[in-house]
Amino acid sequence: MQSDDDLSVIESVDQFDDPLDRLESVDINVPRPDPEEMLPKLSDEDPSQRMLAARAFCELQDPRAITPLIQLLDDICPLVRVSAAYALGRNTSSKAVAALIDLLGRDWNGYVRKGIVWALGNGRDRASVQPLIHALKTDISAVRLWAASSLAQIAKLEYEDAITAMAPLIEGLRRDSVAAVRGNCAWAIGQLCRELPSNVVYATAIDALIEALVEDEDYSVKEDAKSALLRLGDPRGMQMIEDLELEGLI
Secondary structure, three states: OOOOOOOOOOOOHHHOOOHHHHHOOOOOOOOOOOHHHHHHHOOOOOHHHHHHHHHHOOOOOOHHHHHHHHHHOOOOOHHHHHHHHHHHHHOOOHHHHHHHHHHHOOOOOHHHHHHHHHHHHHHOOHHHHHHHHHHHHHOOHHHHHHHHHHHHHHHOOOHHHHHHHHHHHHHHHHHOOOHHHHHHHHHHHHHHHOOOOOOHHHHHHHHHHHHHHHHOOOHHHHHHHHHHHHHHOOHHHHHHHHHHHHOOOO
């Protein structure tokens, strides 16, 4: 897909405050925005006001914001589009899924696509599984990372989706060039395995986690694989962890 792997698609990256970072560090002592004030700004002529309002709904949940936020996915300003995507990840709705999937396939901006895959994971709609698999296979590293996590959120809800998602996640764990993506694939595989019976797919997934634990060159990926195996409590995985610890290899 696009080659903006460093996400330097905006001239001044330092000025791009990723809403996902803000979602992960909300200060409970700061007053929340007023939805009555923010709703009209979603259609303001000034793009900075539209962006401000969309970001407010990354913290607020209000069903009245969903339709205007969907409309903002087509905004000419990428800062508005990414803010709208994250806001729709907070204000989830089946109405937004098709618009998010459509934008994922055509938006040139890596920040926007990253926000979309996060929002689709929160939406937990089965229609998102195949688009997220495509993103995991083809997109830039930041998008692949979140695609893996989002797949785990959605696919674990249905057995058929878990089976469908497992193969590309295993492929990502084994072959992705970026350690953080491989680590997220390990986490996602662990999440899906918790919903699977002890069948061939489960066994193949355990094999992949053990392989990563033993062979991956990155310590963080080894730790992610180990954590997944420990949470599962799989006998083969537990035995391998014990053996490697006795040998001082992990």
